[in-house]
Amino acid sequence: MASRENGTPRRDEDEVCPICKSSRYLNPDMRFLINPECYHKMCESCVDRIFSSGPNACPVIGCKKTLRKNRFRTQTFEDIGVEREVDIRKRVMRILNRREDEFDSKLDWDNFLEQRETMIMNLVTGVDIAKTEANLRKYETSNLDSIRANQARESQEASSFLEQQSFEQEQARLRRQAAREEYEKEHNELLAGRESFLSRLAAGTADDATNLAREGQKILLKKSSARRSEEDRLRQKQAALRGESKKSALGKTALLSGAGDSDVEPSLIKGLKKVSIPEPEKPYDPFGGLDLGKKDYYVLKDHYPSQWLEEARKNTTMAAGGFDIKEYYSRTLFEAFAGLGCFIDEEVAKRGGASETFGMRKGIATQGAAQQAVTGKPAEDIF
Structure with a gap:
């Protein structure tokens, strides 16, 4: 017997529970439920009777899947195929939920969308189900964050x-x-x-x-x-x-x-941006690492005998203008000993030689000096 609901005809098998054979015609309040494990429809009374004590096998002949009561729900779409495809699509998109801003180019993003749609259709149509499910599990495990x-x-x-x-x-x-x-x-x-x-x-x-x-x-x-x-x-x-x-x-x-693990590109998806955590910024050093208080080659004293310095020390006009005799001592000694510890030969060897820097032949300046010492005549200007 066929009935109508909102102008849409119903088939007789849609009105009868395949387990207990109860009809909606005799029980208008009957409610059918489905389980996403197998999508076999049965009435609510059969679900309570079979699965209240715990997980059990599906009572439909030929289906051996284990079902649980808490996963039964009301069917949303009239076509069970559409219901199954929507559930598969939600599950895959919940795992492959990459965003466009995570890819290097628009082409990589389009390739990802095509790859995701291919995996969805494989699961819907039953093509390479084992391989697709294995790829999904592997990707979910390695990219959980x-x-x-x-x-x-x-x-x-x-x-x-x-x-x-x-x-x-x-x-x-x-x-x-x-x-x-x-x-x-x-x-x-x-x-x-x-x-x-x-x-x-x-x-x-x-x-x-x-x-x-x-x-x-x-x-x-x-x-x-x-x-x-x-x-x-x-x-x-x-x-x-x-x-x-x-x-x-x-x-x-x-x-x-910033909470993801984008620094490791998964093998399933290509073209993702590699995001690296920037190093913390170092504090600003106006002297470039130079320690002005370091005194390796001299000892700074409070007094040095000098007639000019004695006059400057006693001149109140210079002191009023900001002149500090100790600051003068420090800067003078620092500039005098600043070149110690700098080995020119090593620096020239590292730079490849000063003469090579200016395009000169090696040893040309030394040869000119030797010629002038022997002959007493000045060598020609090499420049």
Whole structure:
């Protein structure tokens, strides 16, 4: 017997439980459930009777899959094939949840989408199921951190969207309420002003009428300017609130995006960006590592005998100008001994020789000096 629901005809087998053969015709409140392990449909009474005590095999003939009661649910789509494909698609996309900003190019992103769709269709149509499931398990095991990070980002984006949507709805409601209150207030003020205006006209003269008209114009100008300023204030406040919500959402997304394991590229997906953690910035050193207080070749004393220094020490004018005799000692000795410890031969050898730097032949300067020492004549200018 076929029945109709919302204008769609139902087949007789859709109205009868394949286990207990109960019909919806005799029991209109019957509810059918399915399990994503095998997608065999049975009534709720059979599910309670067979699986209440624990996991059990599917009672449908030929199906040997073990089912659990907590996984039974109501069928969403009328076609069980569509129901199965949707579940497979959700499961695969929950694992292969890479995002476009994780790939080096648009081509790599398109290749990833095609690869994911191919795996989904393989599971739906039953092609290379074992190999596809093995690849999914291997990828999920090796990229668990990035999968969880992307899932957290998706949930954060969804919650941010809902918050933004509710915020906009609340703002729209407040604007409507403010506009309604403003209209009622202006209407009441208009009626009160009209009555006052008429009463003053009735009791006054022609000059009073002119003054009343001027006062009315001033009041209208004040109201319009106050309304515009209030609208500007509301717009600025809403813009500031939107900016704060966007900043907070971006900050949370940035924190979540850094929680993945993108530094290791999985073998299943190609073209992912390799993200490395930057080294912490070193503190700024204006002297490039030079230690001005290091004294390897001299000892700084408090006094050195010198006639000029004695005059400078006793001259109060120089001291008032900022001259410090100890600072002079330190800088003079530092500059005098600054070249010690620098070996020119080693530096020249490292640079490949100063003559080679300027394109000169090796030993040309030494040969010129030797010629001048023997002959007594100056050598020709090599430059």
